[in-house]
Amino acid sequence: MFCKWVVLLAASLPIAFASDIRIVEEIVAKVNGDIITKGEIDRTRQTLDTELRRQGLSGAKLTAALKEYEANALRDQIDQLLLVQKAKDLDINVDSDVTRQMAQIQVQSKISDPDKFREYVRQQAGMTYEDYKDQMRKQLLTQRVIGQEVSSKIAIPEADKHKYYDEHKSDFVRKEEVFLSQILISTEGKTPAQVAAAEKEAKDIVARARSGDKFTDLVRQYSDDTETARNGGQLPPSTRGMLRPEIENIVFKQKKGYVTDPIQVPGGLLILKIDDHYDAGQASFEEVENQITEILATPKMEPKVREYLTKLRQDAFLQIKAGYVDSGAAPGKDTSWKDAQELKPQTVTKEEVQAQHKKKLLWVIPYGKSTPAPSAPAPAPAPAKQ
16 A cells, blocks of 8 residues: 555655655545545546547547546545445445456356456456456445445335336346356366265255255355355356356256256366246346336436435545545535645544644655655456356
């Protein structure tokens, strides 16, 4: 984290050392215990530019879209950071969702090699694999908070939902699809005796699952696929043609809740549970009710979300550097940038900031602020692909 700070260890730092200090990042806002840097805003703009160009935008349309982003760039960064912080307060965790979505992307890419898949993500997203996963995590956290704190409180009459379903039935016709969870017992590099022991273990696990033991508990206890084990063994949804033929011939003939016998795959034994099985054709109202609720709630959401984010701002410790504008600022709230010498990197509350003048042991100097020192010159693949 300290790559984002310029740190002096005392006000009396010798000039010889001070001359070696260089600016690494420009801090433009402090939000509770976190910061937003100019580099983060610039990198988001570059990612947007790349995506818009990929979608075919150019010329005046591209310029207009980027101009709109720039007008709200700091607002959007503050919005996301406040929501991610709120997710932590609400004890919301989306790690399993990230794993599942990354696994689905890997299945769709048809790239089973982990290193090649990471390179594929880098080329497609214009950022590292780790940064892409982190961005996905933040997006999912913000969606969960908004869903829990805002959209759940927007009531849509049942009659309106049924009316929408009747008028848009063609939107809810789907392919046959199965949702699976897996336990993988590895046999890779094992002796014949060890393979026999693995086969017995797999049969015992199936028996326990069929007798009522919770499948997710068995996954965490026995599965050798650590990537999917983190989220209870869940795999991306699959349609016909996505899975290995010997697996397809089993799972598409069974109903929700079925647990397969151990299936031999390269390097292991696979146990699958059918979490859900949607038949091809018209989805029932009950199956898509949540989706319809979301569609109808969306037009009502924007003002409610902005109202919620304004409240988060009012309750937050928020400082913004001169020259930067938060277009979503809470009316009447003072967010002016205070003297940097009152802050320490580990500050988490306003009270700590106010008390910091008693402990002037560590200074944090934002880029562009004048100081006594000389100035210095941004899943594991599904079973079909084993």
